[in-house]
Amino acid sequence: MKRLEAALSLVPNDCVLADVGCDHGLLCLAALQSGKAKKVYACDISAKSLEKARRALKDKNAECIVSDGLKNVPRDFTAVTVCGMGAETMLGILSEYDGAATLILQPQTQAKEVRKTLTEKLGYRLIEEITACERNRYYPVMRFEKGGGGLDDLQLAFGLHAHNPTDGLIKMCEMLKKKYSAFKPTEQSEKLLAEIERVLKSAEHANNQDITAESDGRGI
Numbered sequence: 034m035k036r037l038e039a040a041l042s043l044v045p046n047d048c049v050l051a052d053v054g055c056d057h058g059l060l061c062l063a064a065l066q067s068g069k070a071k072k073v074y075a076c077d078i079s080a081k082s083l084e085k086a087r088r089a090l091k092d093k094n095a096e097c098i099v100s101d102g103l104k105n106v107p108r109d110f111t112a113v114t115v116c117g118m119g120a121e122t123m124l125g126i127l128s129e130y131d132g133a134a135t136l137i138l139q140p141q142t143q144a145k146e147v148r149k150t151l152t153e154k155l156g157y158r159l160i161e162e163i164t165a166c167e168r169n170r171y172y173p174v175m176r177f178e179k180g181g182g183g184l185d186d187l188q189l190a191f192g193l194h195a196h197n198p199t200d201g202l203i204k205m206c207e208m209l210k211k212k213y214s215a216f217k218p219t220e221q222s223e224k225l226l227a228e229i230e231r232v233l234k235s236a237e238h239a240n241n242q243d244i245t246a247e248s249d250g251r252g253i
């Protein structure tokens with residue numbers, strides 16, 4: 034699944050969506066056209082970027098707002114998307130928001146830091162996660178809701194499905210394993226490779242369980 038397609042699939046139905054850093058406005062448009070959002074706030078810090086969204090969203094139930102994060106956005110939104118931004122900018126924006134909207138986040142960097150800050154400091158729970166793939170790059174896309182519920186170390190590093198990995202996560206781990214195995218080992222790369230092995234082992238274990246279930250003579 035592609036990056037913005039994955040983000041759209043995590044947007045709750047019938048929401049008022051604020052898309053922060055909307056740029057071209059394509060996610061806003063798709064959210065309206067799919068019926069997931071009944072209204073969108075297309076927001077960007079750059080007036081020039083927002084012009085693209087304004088053109089894409091002409092005659093739609095959309096307001097285009099120049100805003101640093103959510104600062105200038107009316108507070109009736111029920112979901113927020115922040116995609117294609119570095120973790121530091123994303124977390125700066127979210128640290129200033131004290132509402133309870135659903136958050137759909139696709140950081141370009143430091144997904145671990147995003148999971149950790151949201152669940153340990155900002156009072157959110159990670160509800161769903163997709164490993165999207167576009168042009169051979171892997172992108173974690175996450176949906177958070179307000180409420181408690183922590184993640185263990187492996188989940189902080191590799192996401193909600195670290196103990197029962199999805200196909201996307203397995204492919205990402207295989208790619209990372211290849212990449213880090215090619216480098217001269219360091220303490221950090223060894224630690225990362227050990228964690229990757231744990232995720233891949235969980236996948237093997239899940240597969241083995243499937244085979245056992247198929248061959249134990251029960252069922253049809």
Ligand SMILES: C[S@@+](CC[C@H](N)C(=O)[O-])C[C@H]1O[C@@H](n2cnc3c(N)ncnc32)[C@H](O)[C@@H]1O
Binds near residue numbers: 117
């Ligand atoms: C790489 S684009 C991502 C566009 C789109 N969300 C996507 O994922 O394809 C990042 C956008 O975030 C905007 N941006 C950066 N910092 C921002 C901030 N603090 N508040 C709002 N928008 C910001 C930029 O102007 C740019 O249009």
